Amino acid sequence: MDRYISFFGEVDPSRGVLKLGDRELDISGKALVMRGTRGSTVGSYIVYALRRHGKAPSCIIVKEAEPILIAGCVLADIPLFVISDYEPFVNSVLERRRCSVKYDHEMGALALY
Amino acid sequence: MYLTPEQERVLKGGDGWAAAKALEILVRVGEALGAQELVEVKHAHVSGVSYSNIGEYGLEFVRELFKRGGRARVFTTINPGCLDYSGLSKLIDNSYKDRQAIIDSSLISMRFTPIFTCIPYYYRAPAPREHLSWGESSAVIFANSIFGAFTNREGGPIALASAITGYTYKAGLHFLENRVARVLVEIPARLSDTPLGAIGLFMGEAIKEIPLIDFRHGLPPIWDIKVLLASMAASGSHALAIIPGITPRGTYVIDIIEKITVERRDAEEHMGRDPQRDEKVLGYVGCPHLHLFELQAIARILRKYGKPRRGRLLLTIPPELAAKYSGLVQFLISKGVDVGAGTCPVVSRLRSRYDIVVTNSGKAAFYLRRIHGLEVSVRNLREVIEAVYS
Numbered sequence: 373m374d375r376y377i378s379f380f381g382e383v384d385p386s387r388g389v390l391k392l393g394d395r396e397l398d399i400s401g402k403a404l405v406m407r408g409t410r411g412s413t414v415g416s417y418i419v420y421a422l423r424r425h426g427k428a429p430s431c432i433i434v435k436e437a438e439p440i441l442i443a444g445c446v447l448a449d450i451p452l453f454v455i456s457d458y459e460p461f462v463n464s465v466l467e468r469r470r471c472s473v474k475y476d477h478e479m480g481a482l483a484l485y
Numbered sequence: 486m487y488l489t490p491e492q493e494r495v496l497k498g499g500d501g502w503a504a505a506k507a508l509e510i511l512v513r514v515g516e517a518l519g520a521q522e523l524v525e526v527k528h529a530h531v532s533g534v535s536y537s538n539i540g541e542y543g544l545e546f547v548r549e550l551f552k553r554g555g556r557a558r559v560f561t562t563i564n565p566g567c568l569d570y571s572g573l574s575k576l577i578d579n580s581y582k583d584r585q586a587i588i589d590s591s592l593i594s595m596r597f598t599p600i601f602t603c604i605p606y607y608y609r610a611p612a613p614r615e616h617l618s619w620g621e622s623s624a625v626i627f628a629n630s631i632f633g634a635f636t637n638r639e640g641g642p643i644a645l646a647s648a649i650t651g652y653t654y655k656a657g658l659h660f661l662e663n664r665v666a667r668v669l670v671e672i673p674a675r676l677s678d679t680p681l682g683a684i685g686l687f688m689g690e691a692i693k694e695i696p697l698i699d700f701r702h703g704l705p706p707i708w709d710i711k712v713l714l715a716s717m718a719a720s721g722s723h724a725l726a727i728i729p730g731i732t733p734r735g736t737y738v739i740d741i742i743e744k745i746t747v748e749r750r751d752a753e754e755h756m757g758r759d760p761q762r763d764e765k766v767l768g769y770v771g772c773p774h775l776h777l778f779e780l781q782a783i784a785r786i787l788r789k790y791g792k793p794r795r796g797r798l799l800l801t802i803p804p805e806l807a808a809k810y811s812g813l814v815q816f817l818i819s820k821g822v823d824v825g826a827g828t829c830p831v832v833s834r835l836r837s838r839y840d841i842v843v844t845n846s847g848k849a850a851f852y853l854r855r856i857h858g859l860e861v862s863v864r865n866l867r868e869v870i871e872a873v874y875s
Contacts, residue, residue: 385542412538413533413640413642414533414540414542414641416546416641416642417539417542417543417545417546417642420542421545421546424545424549437517438517439514439517439518439642439643440640440641440642442510442513442514443510443513443514446506446509446510446513447506447510454517
């Protein structure tokens with residue numbers, strides 16, 4: 373998602389979907405990539421609710437992390453990655469029809485498969 | 486981030502899940518904001534507890550926090566909720582009271598002090614240079630500017646995390662070198678009748694640095710300064726304003742690089758229009774909540790008037806005031822005033838529709854215009870009363 377998402381208002385935690393206009397995107401169990409988050413502090417509780425309903429993304433990857441998102445991910449035990457070279461990463465993802473992401477602890481880097 | 490052995494112990498779960506998660510939030514957010522250590526706080530003020538804001542997911546979260554061991558480790562107070570705790574108001578919609586009561590019961594079980602007000606500095610006056618972790622932007626700017634306390638504007642879960650750990654991350658306004666006034670703002674004597682709520686809205690938008698405020702006609706009463714600061718904090722992200730003669734020395738640094746003079750037209754952009762003769766007017770005073778002396782002053786003014794002529798005057802106050810000064814509250818009610826305790830129209834809903842709101846609060850105007858789409862005029866206190874009573 374090449375935009376800023378507001379968890380409060382744009383995400384339904386009981387179903388694990390991201391709502392954009394008419395479309396709905398299933399985010400549960402997936403790596404959610406976006407620029408960052410915005411909006412109300414309630415967003416933290418929505419992220420937490422995703423975990424409680426078993427609909428949490430496997431990880432969240434952003435360009436910028438703000439306190440509401442960080443707090444939500446801590447509470448929900450969702451790994452949160454802030455990547456400095458966001459644009460190249462997104463381009464690599466978009467080049468592939470399907471891909472998975474893996475975190476290398478030693479390198480402190482995300483690898484795409 | 487450097488952590489003490491005690492902080493490490495809590496982080497690893499030594500005080501249960503809630504405290505461990507809370508400490509982790511503070512560490513992670515702190516690291517993202519460049520903090521190298523945590524700091525002990527003396528008072529946490531938790532905002533974001535109104536059911537009309539946080540809904541079922543917020544309610545579930547607060548309950549979980551209590552069930553999984555969350556307990557106040559430091560004096561903790563609570564912001565207004567979405568119901569009128571005195572039961573006297575006819576204007577405040579109480580339909581969420583059962584849901585709010587569940588949130589409140591979890592907070593009280595966690596040993597948070599249920600003051601339900603946005604003026605926690607009247608319950609425990611902060612000391613200069615004292616580290617706090619407060620949500621509620623209007624309280625933060627007042628604590629920093631009037632008391633010289635050291636707190637950032639902490640969003641929702643941060644102040645909550647501070648409440649159940651006793652710490653916050655040491656960054657931003659916790660350091661003297663970040664409390665630097667760079668813009669000199671002159672409010673000329675010719676603006677002495679201009680509503681400070683409107684001036685505050687202008688200043689919040691126009692000024693990005695910490696201001697030093699020079700009132701050329703002399704210091705206004707503290708209640709008006711409270712409204713000015715709250716308005717600045719609402720329309721901009723201000724957490725500190727230096728007011729010579731009030732802000733304790735040793736809690737700020739002056740390094741002025743710019744000067745701004747506020748003009749009448751700057752305020753007028755935020756004042757809104759006058760109510761028309763046939764409109765149903767809601768006069769609103771009490772954002773931030775009223776202190777006892779303000780309530781008494783309003784009662785004195787109202788002695789000269791009869792019944793409301795168009796619409797109603799709504800006042801919002803802390804529940805404790807409604808309980809302790811019931812005679813004063815009854816007098817106001819006898820004058821047709823509606824009194825709401827422990828809440829406000831920003832975090833709750835009104836039962837009636839009004840054509841226009843007239844208020845002295847720039848903050849209320851900011852939110853009522855945006856959240857409820859209401860037409861709002863920002864005026865002086867006397868003008869607010871006259872809009873309803875004369």
